[in-house]
Amino acid sequence: MEKTKTLLSTPKGTHIPNHIAIIMDGNRRWARAKGLPASEGHKAGYRAMLKVARASQELGIHTLTFWGFSTENWERSSKEIDNIMNLVRHFVEDFTKDAKKEGVKFVHLGRKDKLPEDIINAFNKLEEETKHYTRHILNIALDYGGKDEILRATRKIIEDKIPAEKVDERLFSSYLDTKDQPYPYVDLFIRTSGEQRTSGLMPWQMEYAEYYFEADHLPDFTPEKLRNAILDYSRRRRRFGGNDIVEHLTFDPKVVAKLEIAWWRLRKIPKGTRFQDYAFNHLREQFGLSKQLAKEAAKYLIVAFLEQDNGRNWEKAKINLKKFYKLIKDEVKLAFEPSIVASMQVKFWEDMAGKEQVKAASDAEETARELVAEVNRISLFQAAKAAHLLVLANIERNLAERGSGEKHWDKAQDYLERFYRALKERVA
């Protein structure tokens, strides 16, 4: 495998999955769309796979499973099968060079009776040579089918004359292709090319997996996209350090929205006490902060807000927001990184500036989704509704501030209320 310096890293506190399983789909569609023969698609897909494998090691993923060829794929043309098998031979060469350096144990998942003999021999050799490596595991599913794996396990249990009462989940696991692995259970399942199916990949081991469907075809699946999938996974795994966020989401969406709008409306008045008082009330209601903390938080928030609003001093806004989010984080015991969240918030304000239509605010909506997901440790998908409402509220605010009338403030408040309701609903 060629050494590519991807410089991939994830933010502090990211919950890294132990086991990622990927269905590599879309090579043929990718080639067809480009007017290329299928073989070119498989080649490009193979290159993408190598990069993703390398990146996943860099990111600290222990076990990686690739499914390249299923028990049902024998129905494809012999030419295409030959193409794929040749890539497998390439892989064996490439991998052998790398395995020792990176400490990767190779495991073949699937049947061993139909694959070309030289490949089976090469796999056996690789497995033998790498069996003592522990840093990573690379599972290659080739001539693999989930039903077939279960079937083979059941037959072997019968062959071994195991009495029925001895069969339990642990015993059954030890008869599967992933036996003896430290992380047989898949944490994150990725399928490229937009299909929303598992096609029977590791039915047993996928019980707890989070599903991530990537619209792009495999040849376009980059390490950066793998990283995005991991970040999304991480947000879904909520960790509150023993403190459940639900306890801190006791606010009444209607009241919070009303209080927040009150200070939005005052923003033309510079640093007045009333301004801060309103923000104070709002933060007390939303996060249940003590008076002392709410006062401090309101100060940071207002300074940040005014910096971005009047001075367009994004850096200074960011510094104050970081302090604001640090305070909230410590109090509410959320697992986000204040500096990251602060950058997102500032970016959201930047993206939102002057936007008076949803269409024009698509960047802002994307940022809002990341912000809401990051703060509340939920997936982008889960954050989508709240983010959309937040953007709508801000559009109404922009309209109101341009002088388009009182009704826009009412609408802003309504959207904001729905935003808080969606947030509460989502996180509860």
Place this chain on the structure above:
Amino acid sequence: MQAERLKTPEIEGDVPLHIAIVMDGNRRWAKARGILGIEGHKEGARTIEPIAFRCRDLGVQVLSFYTLSIENLSRPPEQVGALLNVLRNQADKLLERLDKDNIRFKAIGDLGLFPLDLQSVFKDAEQRSAGKTGMIVNLALGYSGADEVVRAVKKIIRGNFSTDDVTPNLIKDFLDTSGQPDPELVIRTGRRSRLSGFFPLQSMYSEIFFSPTLWPDFTVDELNQIIAWYRVQTRTFGR
């Protein structure tokens, strides 16, 4: 006999023969409204009926609901107790109404995990509806995918089958859904993107749809939209 009946579907358009639903979001629905989690479960139970009737009208032959997982049953005792009470209060009536509409009920999972009174409620309902010829409603109760596989393997061992007898069809026959078509569409509500071990062997080629709606808010309209989505998916069965 059951399998034979399933071979002659009365369908117009491409409707999934079997839809499986993971009903998630009851407690979040309740918490967002500041009411007890159990109220969410009650509200969620009310969502089942309109969805079931819509599916029957569409010509769906089997409809499965992931009602209670084995994991659910290992929650703190007071929570489990409250859940079981919702079942006590609602299951019987729901099953009676389904029964009147020629819908056949089947319990999937390990009923042995339930108190005896509930076991007999489910067993009675199963027996009562055994002769029904309409849609089948599976309620997964005390279910987990791994447990289903282990139970199947045990039955196969006890049945003294030889390794040669062990075919995909044999395993299928010993799963809880024996005689039923596999789900072609799996829906999970409640904005979580996982299946939590629902039908591991049956859902291999299912189209999977994750809905952002919390289960008590799930409507017939949304079901229609998801079926419309299902219809435009290309199903290749791995080939």
